[in-house]
Amino acid sequence: MRIAIMIFEALTALDAIGPYEVLSRLPGSxxxxxxxxxxPIRTDNGALGLxxxxxxxxxxxxxxxxxxxxxxxxxxxxxERVLEWIxxxxxxxxxxxxxxxxxxxxxxxGVLQGKRATSHWAYxxxxxxFGATPTAQRVVEDGKVISAAGVAAGIDMALTLAExxxxxxxxxxxxxxxxYDPDPPFDTGSPEKAGPELVARxxxxxxx
Amino acid sequence: MRIAIMIFEALTALDAIGPYEVLSRLPGSxxxxxxxxxxPIRTDNGALGLxxxxxxxxxxxxxxxxxxxxxxxxxxxxxERVLEWIxxxxxxxxxxxxxxxxxxxxxxxGVLQGKRATSHWAYxxxxxxFGATPTAQRVVEDGKVISAAGVAAGIDMALTLAExxxxxxxxxxxxxxxxYDPDPPFDTGSPEKAGPELVARxxxxxxx
Numbered sequence: 001m002r003i004a005i006m007i008f009e010a011l012t013a014l015d016a017i018g019p020y021e022v023l024s025r026l027p028g029s030x031x032x033x034x035x036x037x038x039x040p041i042r043t044d045n046g047a048l049g050l051x052x053x054x055x056x057x058x059x060x061x062x063x064x065x066x067x068x069x070x071x072x073x074x075x076x077x078x079x080e081r082v083l084e085w086i087x088x089x090x091x092x093x094x095x096x097x098x099x100x101x102x103x104x105x106x107x108x109x110g111v112l113q114g115k116r117a118t119s120h121w122a123y124x125x126x127x128x129x130f131g132a133t134p135t136a137q138r139v140v141e142d143g144k145v146i147s148a149a150g151v152a153a154g155i156d157m158a159l160t161l162a163e164x165x166x167x168x169x170x171x172x173x174x175x176x177x178x179x180y181d182p183d184p185p186f187d188t189g190s191p192e193k194a195g196p197e198l199v200a201r202x203x204x205x206x207x208x
Numbered sequence: 209m210r211i212a213i214m215i216f217e218a219l220t221a222l223d224a225i226g227p228y229e230v231l232s233r234l235p236g237s238x239x240x241x242x243x244x245x246x247x248p249i250r251t252d253n254g255a256l257g258l259x260x261x262x263x264x265x266x267x268x269x270x271x272x273x274x275x276x277x278x279x280x281x282x283x284x285x286x287x288e289r290v291l292e293w294i295x296x297x298x299x300x301x302x303x304x305x306x307x308x309x310x311x312x313x314x315x316x317x318g319v320l321q322g323k324r325a326t327s328h329w330a331y332x333x334x335x336x337x338f339g340a341t342p343t344a345q346r347v348v349e350d351g352k353v354i355s356a357a358g359v360a361a362g363i364d365m366a367l368t369l370a371e372x373x374x375x376x377x378x379x380x381x382x383x384x385x386x387x388y389d390p391d392p393p394f395d396t397g398s399p400e401k402a403g404p405e406l407v408a409r410x411x412x413x414x415x416x
Binding site for chain 2: 186
C-alpha cells in the first residue's frame, strides 16, 4: 500500500501529520511525503520545517493520496502541474483523500464533480464552485473519494480509511496505539457547538 | 510567550505536532522547535523529515517547554546534556510539559519527584521509577507540570495549557479553528475501552 501525502509551502501541519500518524501504522503501508518541489518547506505560521522527500512527478501512481489544507494550498488551485498530477493519480488510486481545504484542490482538479464532499467549515460552501455538494459531516465518503472537515478531522478520516484498507480490528488497534480517546476540555469544535461569537472570531482570524 | 518543543531523531510526530497546532495559534506566542542537534531528523518510522531549528544550548530559558515521546527518546533518558537542559529550563519555566513517553524524560531529569504524572498507557507505570505517581488521566496537572497520555492526548493537553496561558475564550476559539470536534469511528482509544485482546496486540507491537 503506497500512500502519498502531499505537502507544500505554508500548509497546516496537523492536516497532514494527523493522518500520517494513523496511516503509517498500517501493516504493509509505506507513507511518502510528496510535493511540487522536493526539499525543505515551512508551515503556515513558519514555525515548523518539514521535508518534501519526493516530487510529485516521481510518484505518479500512489494507491492512496491525501491533499491537506492551509493557506499554502491557494496557489495550488491554479497550478496546472499539481492539478494534472491529481487527475492522473486519481485515475488509478484506490482512495483519493483530503483534509480541510485540501478538498478545494481536489475540486479544482475536477475530481469532485457530482460528488458530496466536505472541508473546513469556514470554506465548505466553496466546494459548490467545483460541482461538488458541500456536506456538513466530519468525514464524507463518496465512491473512492474521502474528504475530512477542518484540520483535526483528518485523524477521524484516517481511521475510517484504515478500516477500509485493513479492516476494523487493525484500525481499532491503531486507535489504541495512539491513545486517541479524545477528551477536549471544551466542546467548541464545530460552529454549531461554539456559537456565533466564536465563529465570528475564527472567521476574522482566517480572513486576516 | 516563548514556547520550545523538543524534537529529536525517531520521535513520534503527532506527540509534537498536535500541541504545536494548538499552541502556535496563541496570540503573542512563538513556537520554536529545539533539539539536541540542529538540522534534519526523521520520525520513528522514518517516513517524515522534520527540522530542528535551534539547539537546546541556544534556548535555555523557554517560558513553556514540551517533551514528546517515541522510541527516539529512550537515549535521552541517559543523555546528561538533555537532562541538565530540562533541569535548568524547568527552574524558570512557567509550564513544563510532556506528551506520551516524554514524561519519562522529565522523570529522568528529576523534575517529577513527588508529582502526579501520566504517559502512554503502556509505559505509565514506569513513572514510579522516577519518584512520580503514575496517574491514569488523559491530562495531569501538578503544579507547573502538565503531562499528557499517549500521542493524540497532546491535543487535549495543549488546549488545557492554552486556557491556562490565555483564558478559555482563546482556547475555545483555537478548538473551533482547528475543528477539533472529535468523532472517531470506533471507541477503542483507551485500554479500558479497547479490551484485553487489542491491548495485547499493541503491547506486542510496542515491544517489537
